Amino acid sequence: MKAAPTHAAAAEEFLKDSERSHWHDETLWHVRSKRDVSAQKIPEWEQLRTLASQIKDHVLSNLDNLLLQFEKKAQANGIEVLWAKDAEEHNEHVLRILEENQVRQLVKSKSILTEECGLNHFLEDKGYDVVDTDLGERIIQFNKQVPSHIVMPAIHLKKKEIGDIFHKHLGTEAGADDPKYLTEAARQHLRQKFIQAHAAITGVNFGIAETGGFVVCTNEGNADMGTHLADIHIACMGIEKLIPRAADLGVYLRLLARSATGQSITNYTSHFHRPRKGKKMYLILVDNGRTKQLGREDFRNSLKCIRCGACMNTCPIYRRSSGFSYNSTVPGPIGSILSPGMDLNKHSTLPFASTLCGSCSDVCPVKINIHEQLYKWRQVITKEGPPQTSKRWAMRFGGQVMSKPRLFDLMGKMARKSLSISPRGFVYNSFNAWGKHRELPEVPKETFKDWYRKNRNDDK
């Protein structure tokens, strides 16, 4: 099996186009700044975060009972509830529903869960025409890409590129990149798809155990257009998306949009409780590794995530390397603590794609200790992940030097001596990654220890 590219290699590739990487960084920083302005207006912002985190603690500790309560209520409301232990089972459920109802055409609003399950490809292979109706998702669907961001899936593309894609797929004028004009073209195109669709697939932002209802947040109203027009509504929900009571919803809705884009609320917050007369509503509850993650003490609270994407917008590495460098459905900091739990070998470099700066943890609306979990995944990966012989050897050696003061002093002296007498080309060789673009520190005449012995501690 070919090894997955490391995050470092993918990041280096992205950074080669420095104009684009700067633009990407600035674009996402702008979103982070809007989040700050918006959060500042809420005096109880930090209390909201704490509350949101605590409610999710409760959910994760009582997930079994809450899920059963949710199922019972949803069924009583007339929703058909299905359970899927993994992506395969989820996709099979969707296929069966489509076959049973003789659906050929379907529309889909944004759902990162269906991305995680690879639903589009699965259905396309079976001959279905799956149309993503979120504008960003439609763009990348035309472009045969996956989302590079969970909230803004096409954030990696510039206006002009989108104009080119639309010219190719929607027949807009060549070279046209006016957002209004392009959006109008997308709107006309999607209207047709909405009208033709027999089924609408949506994700779920929040499932409410108390009522058996669920909430879908969009900015474009595309989930509503889809579900209102189609006879069949299939909602796909990760089992961790549960909240106990309808009263808890306000806590999350206030945090979600502000954290995501700086809006006070998403343009459409749609509540679904039961199918309309003569129509059908299905709810698929998906595990796909979530209960395994729940069982990992150090990593369980990664399941609190409400998919706002704030950790991506704030992450200085994500901003400069783009979502694709993570090679995982959920990129960025949160992806780097979720993905290793799904496939440790494939995602083994992700927890190292961080300086542990901690901005992700501080921006997180549900207070996931993301950077601490990155540190903990590192400890797991060096033991259970792909072997890294030379790094391991270097760290072991370093550890030995650091545990013996006299050896440390001696090694320090040798290093400083060799640095000061070696020719430049010898020091700045191709193995010296530090020195590729940086100078090493100048070697001082004496160490602090030398100075201290001379100036403060003559008798020792």
Next chain:
Amino acid sequence: MKVGLFIPCYVEQFYPKAAIATLELLEKAGVEVAYPLKQTCCGQPMANSGYEEFGQGASDLFRENFAEFDYVVCPSGSCTLHAKEHILSNKEGEPKLYELCEFLTDVVQIKELKSRFPYKVGLHASCHGLRGLGLARPSELMVPDFNKPLQLLEMVEDIDLVHLARKDECCGFGGTFAVFEEAISVQMGKDRIQDHQEQGVAVITGADMSCLMHLEGLLRRDKSPIKVMHIAEILNGQEPELKNQ
């Protein structure tokens, strides 16, 4: 009050001036400081690379070296944080760990400094001190504003502190990250420098020499006139080694 000075491994070897300034600054503030000579490192490089177990020897040595002290003071937020989280935990009977700036503002409660620094200075907020130790309000948190390193710098006469466009973005050092994610580390460093440069600073300072070592590496490669200085050096009234000033 028995205070032990912990000097990070790379500061001991490459930046003795930062360590000397730290010692002198504490002495001037009337603190009796001792520097145990058998110290090496806190073990963070190993631990952050995923090899906590190889840092164990360094941790044990750290504990031994400072067992008899009431306080351990260290001129690095990052090393202090690591030692706090993985070596000592400020439990009863254990020495209390402080980063230099917070020791001066919170324990010594210093009110004035007799130093002058008539230069344009940019303060780099190092992440581990900022978010890990809480040296200042991180821009993400909606809590009342405070900034301990800045509070100290403002006591320095004639200092001209600039406002940065991104006041607490990471510089990209990140320990072994600087080597294993070289490309992005360098880009982050360059972007930080750009921000300071646009404000026309003569000196970039901060409470972590490691970030400054990374930035200095980039500045020197670029033959930039901007210098880096540890915050202790400025607080202690050291002159920058500027050319053409």
